[in-house]
Amino acid sequence: MSRDYTFTLEVRYYETDAQGVVHHANYFKYFELARVNHLRSLGHEYADLERDGVILVVNKIACSYRAPARFGDVLTIDIHTARSRGARIDHEYQVFREGILIAEGSSTLACIDRDGQVQRLPDYLVIEE
Amino acid sequence: MSRDYTFTLEVRYYETDAQGVVHHANYFKYFELARVNHLRSLGHEYADLERDGVILVVNKIACSYRAPARFGDVLTIDIHTARSRGARIDHEYQVFREGILIAEGSSTLACIDRDGQVQRLPDYLVIEE
Amino acid sequence: MSRDYTFTLEVRYYETDAQGVVHHANYFKYFELARVNHLRSLGHEYADLERDGVILVVNKIACSYRAPARFGDVLTIDIHTARSRGARIDHEYQVFREGILIAEGSSTLACIDRDGQVQRLPDYLVIEE
Amino acid sequence: MSRDYTFTLEVRYYETDAQGVVHHANYFKYFELARVNHLRSLGHEYADLERDGVILVVNKIACSYRAPARFGDVLTIDIHTARSRGARIDHEYQVFREGILIAEGSSTLACIDRDGQVQRLPDYLVIEE
Numbered sequence: 001m002s003r004d005y006t007f008t009l010e011v012r013y014y015e016t017d018a019q020g021v022v023h024h025a026n027y028f029k030y031f032e033l034a035r036v037n038h039l040r041s042l043g044h045e046y047a048d049l050e051r052d053g054v055i056l057v058v059n060k061i062a063c064s065y066r067a068p069a070r071f072g073d074v075l076t077i078d079i080h081t082a083r084s085r086g087a088r089i090d091h092e093y094q095v096f097r098e099g100i101l102i103a104e105g106s107s108t109l110a111c112i113d114r115d116g117q118v119q120r121l122p123d124y125l126v127i128e129e
Numbered sequence: 130m131s132r133d134y135t136f137t138l139e140v141r142y143y144e145t146d147a148q149g150v151v152h153h154a155n156y157f158k159y160f161e162l163a164r165v166n167h168l169r170s171l172g173h174e175y176a177d178l179e180r181d182g183v184i185l186v187v188n189k190i191a192c193s194y195r196a197p198a199r200f201g202d203v204l205t206i207d208i209h210t211a212r213s214r215g216a217r218i219d220h221e222y223q224v225f226r227e228g229i230l231i232a233e234g235s236s237t238l239a240c241i242d243r244d245g246q247v248q249r250l251p252d253y254l255v256i257e258e
Numbered sequence: 259m260s261r262d263y264t265f266t267l268e269v270r271y272y273e274t275d276a277q278g279v280v281h282h283a284n285y286f287k288y289f290e291l292a293r294v295n296h297l298r299s300l301g302h303e304y305a306d307l308e309r310d311g312v313i314l315v316v317n318k319i320a321c322s323y324r325a326p327a328r329f330g331d332v333l334t335i336d337i338h339t340a341r342s343r344g345a346r347i348d349h350e351y352q353v354f355r356e357g358i359l360i361a362e363g364s365s366t367l368a369c370i371d372r373d374g375q376v377q378r379l380p381d382y383l384v385i386e387e
Numbered sequence: 388m389s390r391d392y393t394f395t396l397e398v399r400y401y402e403t404d405a406q407g408v409v410h411h412a413n414y415f416k417y418f419e420l421a422r423v424n425h426l427r428s429l430g431h432e433y434a435d436l437e438r439d440g441v442i443l444v445v446n447k448i449a450c451s452y453r454a455p456a457r458f459g460d461v462l463t464i465d466i467h468t469a470r471s472r473g474a475r476i477d478h479e480y481q482v483f484r485e486g487i488l489i490a491e492g493s494s495t496l497a498c499i500d501r502d503g504q505v506q507r508l509p510d511y512l513v514i515e516e
Contacts, residue, residue, distance in 0.1 A: 013146060013147065014154060016146050017145050018150075018200055023142075023143050025415040028411065028412035029270070029272050032270075036270075046330070050406075062448065062449030065445060065446060068444075141423075142433070143419060147308075148308075148313065153316040155283070158399070158401050161399075161400055161401060162399060165400065175400070179276075186282075186323070187282040188323060189323065193318035194317060197315075199434070201432060272404055274405035275404060275405070276403035276408075276458055281400075
């Protein structure tokens with residue numbers, strides 16, 4: 001299972017705010033897109049996981065910002081799976097615009113069932129160290 | 130059952146876009162807030178309706194815009210129930226800033242059950258003509 | 259200048275709401291994406307227009323909904339320019355999922371300058387009848 | 388200048404996602420609301436700051452989640468100013484629902500001018516240690 005994936009997106013107009021730049025909360029939506037598309041690149045659709053009762057929720061997430069992004073900017077997100085074991089997945093993110101690092105982040109997901117109870121990740125999501 | 134209700138809100142920073150004004154799609158979120166709070170003023174919580182299997186979905190909605198709104202503006206929304214009968218509720222909306230009409234809209238909601246089938250409105254939501 | 263354009267997008271997780279479907283306000287964001295990409299297909303970047311003082315604002319917009327969309331659905335949006343003359347552009351939209359029409363809409367944009375005054379569309383955006 | 392402030396809000400329907408709970412990115416919008424309202428309680432409108440060329444941008448932000456929030460939940464946010472000096476403000480946040488801590492976060496804001504250059508905070512925002 002590949003730990004790394006690169007996802008590209010374009011900044012949408014409604015993602016900007018009155019400062020003329022992407023609102024900081026939207027980077028967390030970009031991270032989510034990177035996770036969903038990374039998973040897909042590994043052959044798994046997140047919608048299917050949820051249908052199978054494998055629900056991934058964000059346990060903690062963070063982002064630091066170095067430079068703003070604007071409407072129409074093409075952003076590249078490198079997502080790296082630092083750990084995927086037990087009931088937990090750790091990701092790291094780097095956001096680039098034309099090769100310049102503009103933001104970086106990290107998150108921890110927890111795997112829960114339909115009743116909200118923590119459960120082990122399915123085998124196909126586990127990375128052995 | 131009162132057909133009319135006035136709801137006041139304050140524009141949030143993240144609701145603006147790079148034009149420095151509230152993004153037009155957010156007015157539909159304001160209309161939703163007006164509906165939810167109107168319902169509450171009548172003694173009904175929308176969350177309870179959904180728990181009881183009474184699900185209201187937007188069938189059509191429209192807005193026309195006369196003047197922009199900015200971060201921090203206090204907006205007053207007058208919501209009027211034009212019709213509430215059968216499986217359908219029609220609302221009209223007027224958005225004011227300091228007494229000036231800046232937008233107006235209309236919507237039709239359909240009442241469905243948990244399987245997505247159209248159902249009659251519960252009696253307490255019906256307005257006899 | 260081509261009046262028609264087809265744009266494809268994929269529903270993002272955060273665009274859904276607790277009913278499990280795309281929140282109705284997000285269709286207006288999809289329409290905006292269709293407009294921006296239609297314009298691009300004609301050789302114009304909306305960011306450049308704004309930099310040149312050609313600002314397009316939504317004057318009125320509407321959508322009617324026939325069926326819900328869910329996370330991961332691939333939606334095709336047909337956008338048609340019904341009129342583009344004077345200071346105004348009228349668009350019509352149809353949203354399809356696997357060939358089924360799930361929503362349709364319409365909008366009128368007004369062309370304004372940096373001071374918010376209405377101005378004529380630049381020649382390259384005018385469609386002669 | 389008071390370092391602490393408590394802000395109360397109600398979860399809006401469109402803030403939920405298909406998991407039926409508030410999408411994690413929205414907590415960062417709640418934190419922003421807490422900052423804006425804290426500032427107001429101190430006699431400052433953020434809109435005025437921006438008009439005066441005092442622009443506060445998020446340099447880094449984080450949140451950890453203990454329990455979900457749902458539509459209609461009333462959330463109380465305790466915001467604490469840990470540091471406000473030089474060109475930087477550090478905040479800490481705790482989000483409660485009915486007295487239960489459901490999330491906590493932290494952020495660092497940088498003060499910039501209209502050209503995006505870092506500048507010292509205005510005196511009225513400085514907290515001497």
